[in-house]
Amino acid sequence: MRADRLLTVLLLLQNRGRMTATELAAALEVSVRTVYRDIEALGAAGVPVCADRGPDGGYRLMDGYRTRLTGLTDAEAGSLFLAGAPGPARELGLGAVLATAQLKVQAALPAELAERARRIQDRFHLDAKGWFRDADEVPHLAEIAQAVWEQRVLRVHYRRWRGEVHRELQPLGIVLKGGIWYLVAQVGEAIRTYRISRFLAVEITPATFARPAGFDLAASWAESARRMEAAMYRGTARLRISPLAQRLLPAKFGSLGTNALAAAGPPDEHGWVEVDLLVEQQDVAVHDVLRLGAEAEVLGPPELRAAVAETVTALATRYAS
Numbered sequence: 001m002r003a004d005r006l007l008t009v010l011l012l013l014q015n016r017g018r019m020t021a022t023e024l025a026a027a028l029e030v031s032v033r034t035v036y037r038d039i040e041a042l043g044a045a046g047v048p049v050c051a052d053r054g055p056d057g058g059y060r061l062m063d064g065y066r067t068r069l070t071g072l073t074d075a076e077a078g079s080l081f082l083a084g085a086p087g088p089a090r091e092l093g094l095g096a097v098l099a100t101a102q103l104k105v106q107a108a109l110p111a112e113l114a115e116r117a118r119r120i121q122d123r124f125h126l127d128a129k130g131w132f133r134d135a136d137e138v139p140h141l142a143e144i145a146q147a148v149w150e151q152r153v154l155r156v157h158y159r160r161w162r163g164e165v166h167r168e169l170q171p172l173g174i175v176l177k178g179g180i181w182y183l184v185a186q187v188g189e190a191i192r193t194y195r196i197s198r199f200l201a202v203e204i205t206p207a208t209f210a211r212p213a214g215f216d217l218a219a220s221w222a223e224s225a226r227r228m229e230a231a232m233y234r235g236t237a238r239l240r241i242s243p244l245a246q247r248l249l250p251a252k253f254g255s256l257g258t259n260a261l262a263a264a265g266p267p268d269e270h271g272w273v274e275v276d277l278l279v280e281q282q283d284v285a286v287h288d289v290l291r292l293g294a295e296a297e298v299l300g301p302p303e304l305r306a307a308v309a310e311t312v313t314a315l316a317t318r319y320a321s
Contacts, residue, residue, distance in 0.1 A: 005030070009038050010047060010061075018052065018060040136197035138181050144196060147171045147204045151211065154185070157201040158194060169194075170209040173217035177225075184220055186212065193224050233278040237285060238300040243271040245295035252291050253277065274299065286311055 005028060012019060012027055019027075021035045028035070039059055042049050048062035147154045148171045155168050169185035174196075176182075181196040191212075233256075241249065246264075249257035260275040267273050279285035286307050289298055298305040 006038055006041060006045075009035070010042060013049065013059060013061045014066060018058040020058040024059070136180055136195075138196050140199045140202040141174075141181055141196055143202050143204060144171060144183055144199070145174060147202075148174055148183075150204075151208050153205045153207040153209055155203040155205055156194075156199055159198045159200055164200065168205075172211060172215060172220075175217070175221050177221075182221075184217060184224070191215075191220060191224075193221075193228075232280050234281055235279050235285065235301070235304075237277045237279045237289060237298060237304055238274065239277055239289070239292075240272055240274050240297040240299055241292065242295040243267075245292045246273065248292060248295070249275070249277075253288075279304075282307055 008028060009024060012024060021032045021039075024035045025032045039049055039051075048065050050060050050062055052058055052060065144154065146152075152171075153168055154171050156166070158165050158167060167187060169183070169187060171183055171185045172191065173184045174181060175184060175193075183194045183196055183199075185192060185194060186209075239260075246261060249261050251257070253260070256278050260277045264273040264275045279288060282304060285304055289296060289304075289308055290311065298308050
């Protein structure tokens with residue numbers, strides 16, 4: 001562990017130039033006292049680290065010194081696919097490994113390419129989480145990732161909508177969708193998807209398994225998402241919506257709203273149009289339609305119109321009293 005950290009200190013100084021002990025401590029997630037000891041250890045090993053005093057001081061490598069100790073370990077090489085997503089890398093337990101791998105890659109680049117890589121990192125950032133909600137707690141994510149990598153059978157305690165279950169899973173892959181982590185796993189002959197935050201307990205067993213021949217995680221996830229959407233959106237609501245609702249529809253319903261608006265009929269004399277919007281089961285559809293308030297009227301189906309009218313009447317009664 002300490003050898004890896006000393007190499008990281010060396011690569012930080014080589015890639016970034018002068019850094020203070022506080023900056024190094026923050027980058028390494030250690031104490032300033034630990035940084036002092038590491039700098040002394042580098043000096044004892046013959047690395048020419050210079051200490052500049054004063055308000056603009058810090059540690060730097062002697063001019064002209066460069067290390068070529070840039071070989072990537074297996075873990076570091078494997079972490080590079082997460083280079084644009086430091087948050088997810090940290091949740092997977094690969095944050096420090098990824099940082100070291102990036103430093104090694106930068107150190108191996110010619111000076112002009114290394115500077116370009118730093119500029120790109122300074123100017124572009126990926127935030128995979130969704131807006132306006134807290135991230136899921138995923139305490140078992142690192143264990144699940146280990147089982148996926150080692151092809152180990154998982155014994156799990158999982159919370160479903162209909163209650164809790166105990167299962168043995170063959171974990172095939174992990175997907176991050178809109179800030180939510182999912183596990184794709186095989187159970188018997190079926191391949192299913194599990195939300196990782198709902199695992200109450202996870203045990204990696206000694207048993208290994210063979211991945212299904214030709215299994216493609218991306219293709220499997222795309223098919224699973226398609227089936228989920230098909231099962232979720234069971235009906236179509238015919239709506240008459242105002243000009244304001246036309247602007248709100250894509251923001252509140254995403255691609256469903258955009259597609260509905262693209263196929264809208266001609267506006268009437270007040271600018272209102274009729275659209276067909278895919279909706280979930282009726283109780284969910286009622287709440288979805290009411291997100292548009294008085295800017296939308298349900299024209300059909302009749303049972304949805306009646307359910308919305310009943311809800312609005314109950315609200316009016318409650319507030320009138």
